[in-house]
Amino acid sequence: MATTAPVLQAHHDVPWWQRNQTKIYFFSLLFVLPALINFTVFRYIPIIYALRASFWQYSLVRGFTEMIGFDNYVRAVTNDPIFWDALRATTLYVIGKVPLQAGLALALALFTNQQKPFMGLARGLIFVPVVTSYVVVSIVWGLVLNEDLGLLNSILRTIGIPAGDYLTNPNPIFVNYVNKLPEGIRHVVEFILPNQTLATIIGLSIWKDVGYSTIILVAGLKGIPDVYYEAAIVDGANGWQRFVNITIPLLRRPLLFVIVTTTLFAFQVFVPVYQLTKGGPGRSTMVLVYYIYRQGFNMAEMGYASALSIILLLIVLCISVLQMYLLRPEDD
């Protein structure tokens, strides 16, 4: 007992700030402090700053000048048609992109999960766009889709289809086709695809991102024990039944993860719009993040841009909360 006495100091002997345990806590805190400073300065303070800027008359040169309360928010909701167009374009982008990308990723995951020669190569090809930057992907696709200099049009022309500009104008072929549709369906198509540009942006961002979703789903597929499939084959289940009754239920979490993360990232789309369309033609591809950028850095309305950032942040937070609810740990 006597030998341990110096190490274990009695609590009432020493004030808390001189205790060994306090020193250890202090030393421990040093490990996490730099990271906490980063998160505070570069992630929390900007939000507080944006909240403040959104309630004040704010300019880069003169700083905060006058408190204007909710004026910026009121302006966005009641008096800014571009904001609503931006919200519409962003929503259409998300609705168009998420199901398509998730479905395509599922198909590609099922395909690349097979044991076949060259499968590693195929998986690599699908994943290469993921490690390439959005700027490069946008430039390459912008040129591929170009009316006069584009690879796509030259392929189409080679097989006898006239050229169209897929980036700024609806392709005449497509318009002809849509015009021939029955009235009801035509309105639906015209509502979903206000023009081709947004569809093109959706397409190229799916091309860029689908590999990422595929890899997550492949990992999910690898986690499904083969025994289930073997048992199902013994019971005489065909491929489709195995897919619906084994693969889909057991792939629920990775699928939800893919859908939710794709949604979150889709709300942040910026680079393809910046690089290719600048929000046009009209306001058809004026997505929210690009609109915020334009208001903040081209129009120098930092206060309004901050208010728009806060609105978008609230939308995304709602989705994050939904994600946490859907992906909550299952008790079983």
Added chain:
Amino acid sequence: MTTATQKSIVQVDLERAARDRRIRLFNKSLDAVLTVVVYAVITFVFFTPMLWALTSSFRTVEGVFNNLVPVSWKTFWPTDFRVSNYLDALGLTSSQYLQVTPWARAFVAFWTKIGLHNGLEVNLGYNLGNNLWISLSSGVAVVLLSLIFNTSAAYFFGRLKFPGKSYILTYVLATMMVPQQIIMVPLFLVVKELGFINTWWALVLPWYASPFVTFGLTQFISDIPYELDEAAIMDGANLLQILFYVIVPMSVPGLVTMGLLEFQFIWNEFFWPLVATQNPKILPVQVAIASQFGQWSIPWGRVFASICLASVPVIVIFLALQNFYYENIALTGLKG
């Protein structure tokens, strides 16, 4: 009597086996054909644009656009192979530069001599090498700082005792719910207040710690058996020594993956450097490439060479460490 008209059991069995074999063979070849078709579609969709950009970077602009229609092998193969675009993109053909740099003169002369460069000198005031260096240096700085600070933070969360630690972890994880792209404008305002806008530090400081990396490494460190720590404590190691001699050597795979993903994120990041840097001297490569599109006519040859210079390094790193990527991306779900 009956055997003349009825088949024997053996015969029936053999026929059934032959039929099954035919069906299996048919299914197998159908499967093979479908696989080849899907391979062809994947190659066409995912590889053609990349291949076209890569081979176009090695030819003249006329060579690229004159061979477009009709599409043939000439569209994808540089029949007029030359490296001029790369020399232009790296600023090696600028006559002012050549006058003061003998080695560049010799280098360009070499390519001219073997017929892969036309010897033209152009004053473009464009040097992607500088931008590549900015991206590389800021990327390496972010990776090093991030590994130091995220690993120590992860060590704190995974191993150390602290009152209210779970609240601190919540404080960190909550930042994952705030996507960076959305707070770019506010982040710009804060970094401007701090006085880092238009400096190299603006490219590094906001990213030296990441909740995703901290969280991923925390999970990695939690999986290391605590007995190893105990053994080190018995030998009289302090917290820092445990971190360096026990935790870090055990988490090398996690650290390498996180470092790679972080580097790739910084290398490919566009929005933040776009707003944080206007000074041409510190433009990272992605912004430098995009800035060529504001001009009257787009210098396509140089653009092709630039996008290849900007993409090939990350693609090569990825191809070399493919399986690493797959395992860990799926584990952490880290992106950006």
